Amino acid sequence: MKNEFSVVGKSVPRIDAYDKVTGRARYCRDLKLEGMLHAKLLRSPYPHARVKALDVSRAKSHPAVKAIATIEEVPKVVGYWWNLRTEKGMKKMFMQDNVVRFVGDPVLGVAAEDEDSAEEALSMILVQYEQLPPVFDPVESMKDQTIKIHERGNIAFHVLKEYGDIEKGFREADFVIENRFVTSKQKHATIEPIGSCIADYSPSGKLSVYSSTQLPHWSRMYLAGALGLPSSNVRIIKPYTGGAFGGRCGLIHGLELMCCHLSKKAGRPVKMSFTRKEDFEATEGRHPFLVELRTGFTKEGILTANSIKIVMDVGAYATHYIGVIADALSTGVGLYRIPHVKFEGYCVYTNKSLNGAFRGYGNPQMNFAQESQMDIVAEKLGMDPIELRLKNYRGAGEIDPVFNEKILSCGLKECLFQGAEKIRWKKKSRRSSRRGKIRKGVGMSCLMHGTGARFGLPDPASAIVLINADGSVSLETAAADDGQGNKTGLVQIAAEELGIDWRKISVSDTDTDTTPLDGGTHGSRQTYCGGIAVRKAAAQAKKSVLVFASKHLNTPQNRLDIREGVIYDTKRPSLNISLADLMRKIQIEDLSLCEQIIGAATGVAPSMPPTYGAHFAEVEVDTETGGVRVLRLVGAFDVGKAINPAHIEGQIAGGEVMGIGYALTEGLVIENGKVMNSNFADYRIPRSCDIPRIDAVIVESHEPTGPFGAKGIGEATMIGTASAIANAIYDAVGVRMKELPITQEKILVALQSFNPP
Amino acid sequence: MARVNIKIKVNGKLQELGVEAHETLLDTLRERLGLLAAKYGCGDGECGACTVLVEGNATLSCLTLAAHVDGKDIETIEGLEQGSHLHPLQESFVEQGAIQCGYCTPGMIMSAKALLDKDADPSEEKVRRAISNNLCRCTGYEKPVKAILEAARRMRGEK
The missing domain is CATH 3.30.365.10 (Aldehyde oxidase/xanthine dehydrogenase, molybdopterin binding domain)
Structure with missing residues (x-):
């Protein structure tokens, strides 16, 4: 079949390939901020226990230690962006108590001048645990009335849905078979271990967090909610990410919120990076x-x-x-x-x-x-x-x-x-x-x-297309690229819609300060949801371009189109102007105009x-x-x-x-x-x-x-x-x-x- | 703590450094020399993200003490480009779409370079073996293997 598209359907190289193949790509673990401290977690050795007492006095007197934040100060995330929809949901999103519920559950965090000192300080902390009986098997946990992992019981959620009449269905069957299947706890095992961030909580109330999250905008709202800040004061910056697959689909247990608290206390940026062992033992896996x-x-x-x-x-x-x-x-x-x-x-x-x-x-x-x-x-x-x-x-x-x-x-x-x-x-x-x-x-x-x-969750996508005075295009989107290549795909979609060379488009960094609301990279959604937003924004920008072009070429707008960066009359192709020339005219040359072309789109996919x-x-x-x-x-x-x-x-x-x-x-x-x-x-x-x-x-x-x-x-x-x-x-x-x-x-x-x- | 003075050549440039006796080559490259392409992936020598070349051999820098490579020649991916020209391996990885998240890429390319420098015409099986210590969770190894074979062809001067 003939490809009716100029760049959609083509295997163009990834826009980030050069950075990655030369070693220039910077991942969270590669970043350093001026005055940055390093944090480590003290993790529970018990699967279920109450922290009765904490003695941090010796650790506090360690000369390199600048801040300590404990389980009683730092909330745990127990929800996802469904909770953001209501006040009540937001309240349920976080919990705070002194119980540890798995081996590796964080008890406290220490921020020090260097990782070794933070580690050393951990060994100076005395914790008195009251061990509680644990339960490991979900079927036992369902039945057990004596061990309560959470106050409201061990069943987090129960669902019963019926379509049709099941008994009738079995009566209509010639055969009925019954089987039982069991699946494992798979780990994402991204080559960049899950769990790395830097929190920079300025005393002015502005919080910047460098994090390889799949959900920049939701993470921003989670942090704002947990810390009582306006969302506008929280900035999530996502550097290159070494694979995600769902493992970074939210705040990481014990990571970002801990770093924010430590940074606030110390008045300095705080970085924490989990080891591979910590990733395996204490971050999320696939539900068995x-x-x-x-x-x-x-x-x-x-x-x-x-x-x-x-x-x-x-x-x-x-x-x-x-x-x-x-x-x-x-x-x-x-x-x-x-x-x-x-x-x-x-x-x-x-x-x-x-x-x-x-x-x-x-x-x-x-x-x-x-x-x-x-x-x-x-x-x-x-x-x-x-x-x-x-x-x-x-x-x-x-x-x-x-x-x-x-x-x-x-x-x-x-x-x-x-x-x-x-x-x-x-x-x-x-x-x-x-x-x-x-x-x-x-x-x-x-x-x-x-x-x-x-159909299940808030699912927004947005994009801004800015056509610059030289005809190049800046695409602003919070669509996080964890390695899939979705940013390249979005560039192709914008280029196809605009009728320009894909190489003329550059995509913003993933930064919540400069990009509009996006539901994150999960659910195989960016090419589709992000793509719809990008295409709409590009279409809007193109329409604005054609309004100006119509005046300039003195021809009806509906006869105009753009191909290979040239705006032309479809009935009389010799009547044309390059996008670059037109943009220079309206944005800079004509002193009575000075208008940039901006296309914007936001909303949910249909x-x-x-x-x-x-x-x-x-x-x-x-x-x-x-x-x-x-x-x-x-x-x-x-x-x-x-x-x-x-x-x-x-x-x-x-x-x-x-x-x-x-x-x-x-x-x-x-x-x-x-x-x-x-x-x-x-x-x-x-x-x-x-x-x-x-x-x-x-x-x-x-x-x-x-x-x-x-x-x-x-x-x-x-x-x-x-x-x-x-x-x-x-x-x-x-x-x-x-x-x-x-x-x-x-x-x-x-x-x-x-x-x- | 004991310090050791070493002289190493990194990407052709002589470096005289005082390092801790227990310091890994990975830390030396990343913390002292600001060469951040070699990555921490496991710290146990099991994932290959930290792979660099020592005297032309693919080496796990997270398991190698800096003190042990005194006097040796080290290559990292930062040294592969010649002027503004990418190495054929780099070119081929870009063109074949062999990169996704890119975290394993520097280590994998260095393992491949160690192979191609010694064997200009390796079989696919050999290529797979050469990068078998480089874990990748994104690509399924399909395109990286193709990219390495393609780079080998180019380095032999074949079209």
Whole structure:
């Protein structure tokens, strides 16, 4: 197909590539401010305890120590931007007490002239703890009436939703199957560890915080609310960020607020950077799910009923939790046309480090359960797993019951067909002889994932387009780029709309003082939500340009357009003026005008279009060792329109590889509240040698509400990888692995009980 | 605390420094010389974000004491550009879209350079092995591997 666009759809290089490839890019950890102090946290050695007494006198007399702030002074964040909507919500957003609820929960922070002194001072502090009984298992925690992790009990949230009549659905079924699935606590494991910031609290009341947050504007409001400052006095500056994936989707437990308090006390900037161990032990991870699924279906392969019960381990504090369990509805309810569904979920506190946002939110967990279940259904019916999906998926034109919205674009069928062809599904599926030491198999899964958050949360996006006197353009947006490349994508969208060279556009730094309200980088939303705002702002700027051009060229405005930086009459192209010439005239040359062209847009996106996708995996299982080698992955995704295909390929490969980790190796091991694998030797993320060939298939269904047809991609790419790998393992060796990660040991145990010697 | 005087060549420039006996090369580069491209990722030698070249060998600077590299030749990514010309590895990483967050990039490129300086025509398998100590959470290694193979072709003078 001919590309009707000049720069949309082209793999232009990233705008930050030069900085990053020369080592010039500065991340939070690289920054230094004049007079800056360094902070360290004293963390609890107990999973549950009350701090009875603190003796900080010796530490205070350490000559390098400039400030100490304790658990009783610094609030903890127990909410997210949903809370910002009301006064009452804001009050519930923070809590303050003297109880520590997991091993690693901060007790106090010390700011000193250097890190070593801060560390030394920590050893001079005496803490008297009253140990409280802990509870680690969420199911036990739900039932336990004696141990209360929080005042209002251990169930943070309970949801029960029914669609149709579940009993009727089961009556209509020829078969009913029941299975239980368990998922792990995956860590974001960004290569720049989570947790680095500098707070500079000026005595004048202005607070500047350098932070690699995904949510500059929400973080600003959180801090303003917690510290009683007007938002205008709080400035969040986001330097380059070494990966986020949801791990920086809010204030970090024990980080920014602590630094603000310390900086206020000391009257100097305070920097704190967590070690890798602190990141593993005390920052958010992916919520482990326990999913009980009961699914009814007819002998023709039509799903009639799905009963879903989820127990979700929130950890010690709840930040992101309601939204996470709600996202399980995407695969659980939205993806397939199941008339009768019962969805029940419990978000439960335990005395373990907290869980929060992570690529896919609650969707990868639910996907593992649902898509394994679909494979079991297909097996039971002797039906091809793809055929089963084709019979049941909800397509364009249908109403998505979760958002109660019509689906306007759905390329799932193309994803299935193209992905199947790439991996040669027909030749390989259900062909394993299940004999011999090494056995091969293939598996697949489907997914859908909404773009953005408008149906659940405040979800604004804004942009300002300034056309300068030389025809170059400054784009002001708070769309945080954590490495995905969304800023480059936004430049392409602005360039396409304006009709100018993308190289003439520069994007502002992510700084809340100079950029308008934005909902942050999460929910695969920036290309779509940010892109809509940027396109609107650019369109407005273009319109203003054409008003001036019409006067200048003495031709009707509706006959004018801009291409390659030249404004021209579409009926008579020889009548034209370059954007640069016109801008110089109206902004500088004509003393009676002196007007800059400014386009601005703000608001919420019109929809939350689902991205669809299909994952295919081919694996090899060594039946003697239980070892799994992933031989090949294919990820096919309907992205609406690929604004920058290379970026999308990058997302697909990165997501698939993160999914390999989720499937086979990744999960924090926590024993009696202590994390046993807080380093990369024991917590294994995939390395370059572990990676098979990965094929990225891009399907473009054109989303009518999206900028040039685009919708999200970031999260979708890892949502179904683990499911596809688990199904491939089953295909290879005939054992159904229902617990992540699928380690060698688990496979060996399963094979032994399957094939008794 | 014990201090040690060392002479090292960093990106071709001789540096005479007094360092702590327990100081890592990563700290020396970052704190004393202001060379911030080599990153802290784990401090345990497990992620490779701190990789620099010592006498041409890819070395984990977080596990290397500065005192131990006395008299040695150190290269960091800051020294790769020749004038305003990017090194073929840098060029190729930009063009192939092999960079996302960029935090692992300096270490990964230095590991790749150590390989290409010794082996002008490595197999893909060799490339994967050369960067197997450089963890990346964004790219899935697909594009970096392609970029390194492409850079090797360019350095051999092939189109």
